[in-house]
Amino acid sequence: MVDYQLERKAVRQLTIRVDEHGVHVKAPLFMSMKRIEDFINQKEAWIVKKQALFGAMKRLVISDGAPLEYMGQIYTIQIHYLERGRTKVVLDGDVAHIWSVERERDKLRLQVIAWYRKEARRVFTERLQICHQKLAALNIPNPELHIRLMKTRFGVCNPGRAKVTLNLALILHRQILLDYVIVHELLHFIYADHSKNYYDLFSQWMPNWKMYRKELQDSHYQYKSYLE
Numbered sequence: 001m002v003d004y005q006l007e008r009k010a011v012r013q014l015t016i017r018v019d020e021h022g023v024h025v026k027a028p029l030f031m032s033m034k035r036i037e038d039f040i041n042q043k044e045a046w047i048v049k050k051q052a053l054f055g056a057m058k059r060l061v062i063s064d065g066a067p068l069e070y071m072g073q074i075y076t077i078q079i080h081y082l083e084r085g086r087t088k089v090v091l092d093g094d095v096a097h098i099w100s101v102e103r104e105r106d107k108l109r110l111q112v113i114a115w116y117r118k119e120a121r122r123v124f125t126e127r128l129q130i131c132h133q134k135l136a137a138l139n140i141p142n143p144e145l146h147i148r149l150m151k152t153r154f155g156v157c158n159p160g161r162a163k164v165t166l167n168l169a170l171i172l173h174r175q176i177l178l179d180y181v182i183v184h185e186l187l188h189f190i191y192a193d194h195s196k197n198y199y200d201l202f203s204q205w206m207p208n209w210k211m212y213r214k215e216l217q218d219s220h221y222q223y224k225s226y227l228e
């Protein structure tokens, strides 16, 4: 049986939410315990899966020998202390060399996150250009790129302002998944919705988009707090 916290509320339906603190059940005021427990039992497989995902949440930790994830690859961190100069991150083979004067781990971590932002700016700009080129026949305006760490979305498109916002955390995934999100957003310049026309167009330009969406949705969960 699942361990859960029950809250009675003036709601019409029973809802279950799983987060890092546990399983939260919200039930209508007069629903019987039997019905509540039956419902939870029915959802057990889903709850266990969600809990496993929470256990697997990753966070960037700056320490010698710890992993650093970048564009679908895992590097091993090696810290080198400098007497002076700016923090530098160099990926070489499967090692992430971090050069810095900063002795304090939390501050060093923020500097490495700043490096991720710089890298994202470089990589996302390049991929946006390449994807935009590939879709040249569609005459999509050249959008302005914004990068933000977002909780629930991979990208946001604002066709009216010719603006595309990408989630900074996409820098953790392999490049094709980044391309998938970029193409998804660019095609919103043609169809703003997720209609059949939109998806037909998507399949035409990126036949494997469903596979990429699944990979991204399945793997992204663990990275939600990685760069926070």
Ligand SMILES: [Zn+2]
Pocket: 184, 188, 194
């Ligand atoms: Zn969309």
